[in-house]
């Protein structure tokens with residue numbers, strides 16, 4: 001049976017997707033039953049990286065999502081609007097939807113999946129997290145037997161590229177960001193990447209799948225990499241760590257059905273060099289999932305780019321085509337659809353148990369380290385190491401690494417330390433895995 005695709009967007013990922021759909025030799029035979037029926041763009045005069053009959057291009061995207069001949073709408077325009085409205089309109093016209101749009105899914109999953117379930121259509125999003133890395137379908141299907149305890153990943157390629165270059169060359173953030181922009185890795189407006197927002201969208205989606213409920217994006221803690229500087233990277237290195245932007249979602253091990261708290265956060269993290277995520281460099285992504293009984297499983301690959309992302313988009317199209325070819329009961333396949341009804345409860349950050357790294361600039365005089373130690377002790381913050389790493393004239397740089405402590409206690413100790421006359425400033429506070 002042949003299925004018709006309405007493609008919205010012919011940019012980086014749209015072009016990669018069209019290229020696969022038009023070059024099916026040696027790929028899955030189901031691809032031969034798919035045809036690219038309409039393609040929606042903003043500008044008809046742009047030159048494209050793929051040759052298409054002129055007649056299938058249009059700037060009227062509504063016409064595509066309401067076209068009675070289209071079976072599957074593939075949304076690759078990005079942004080919130082008109083992407084959200086077009087997805088909803090496609091669903092209301094009975095189209096299955098494939099999207100790479102993590103920004104829309106992380107904000108409007110409830111609205112979109114409720115509409116899709118009512119209409120009996122699928123909304124697939126493998127490309128939205130980790131680009132070409134299979135992680136959405138594995139969570140929905142292959143790992144379905146597990147109780148997931150934790151998902152931890154490097155899910156933003158731009159920031160991983162920047163941190164890798166800073167680590168390898170001792171360069172500062174602003175310098176590497178400018179190079180990343182010149183190379184086309186970071187957007188002209190790099191906010192969503194460097195401030196952790198893109199990673200927050202992605203971990204909210206993964207957490208929803210892993211823990212079986214909806215996530216309010218506004219409750220996800222998010223801290224980016226703008227304040228990471230060459231000194232911290234170098235001190236971290238001397239202490240046996242690398243700094244990575246981690247997205248982490250975990251369930252309290254003591255969770256019960258009545259008292260189920262999740263912790264979902266994005267922040268730069270000091271990772272021991274031997275940790276499996278510590279060697280994920282450049283624009284690569286990796287996602288480490290821990291569950292029972294599987295233990296640890298890690299997914300690694302290219303999290304962005306035309307080909308890798310289109311690979312995920314087309315795999316979603318194939319999954320839908322395969323289901324459409326199978327005799328149907330009228331019900332959606334529960335391993336492919338999303339039926340979450342409730343919102344998960346997220347624990348406040350001040351209750352998080354984590355290790356910390358903090359760098360202090362203080363007067364270089366006797367008793368300072370003792371004062372810091374006493375104050376931390378008074379707030380139940382147990383210190384793993386405290387060392388004076390450098391001196392600059394009358395000022396000393398002191399680095400503290402704690403054991404696992406309650407974040408709220410650590411913050412209260414810092415508030416007090418900040419008021420000490422001998423403390424000039426606290427330039428860096430980072431969590432440690």
Ligand SMILES: NC(=O)C1=CN([C@@H]2O[C@H](COP(=O)(O)OP(=O)(O)OC[C@H]3O[C@@H](n4cnc5c(N)ncnc54)[C@H](OP(=O)(O)O)[C@@H]3O)[C@@H](O)[C@H]2O)C=CC1
Nearest residue numbers: 009010011012013041042043076077078100101304305309
């Ligand atoms: N790039 C990547 O590596 C990855 C991207 N994604 C996601 O994939 C999606 C697409 O990203 P990407 O391909 O990079 O984006 P691009 O900016 O390269 O392409 C966007 C496309 O959508 C079209 N478009 C945008 N707005 C409109 C509109 N209002 N009306 C009509 N057409 C419109 C543009 O038309 P025109 O060409 O005429 O300007 C362009 O063809 C996004 O959701 C992104 O987050 C996910 C993983 C990786």
Ligand SMILES: N[C@@H](CC=O)C(=O)O
Nearest residue numbers: 155156157158303304
């Ligand atoms: N901007 C993202 C790419 C798409 O998800 C990144 O840098 O990883």
Ligand code: NA
Nearest residue numbers: 126129131133
């Ligand atoms: Na993916």
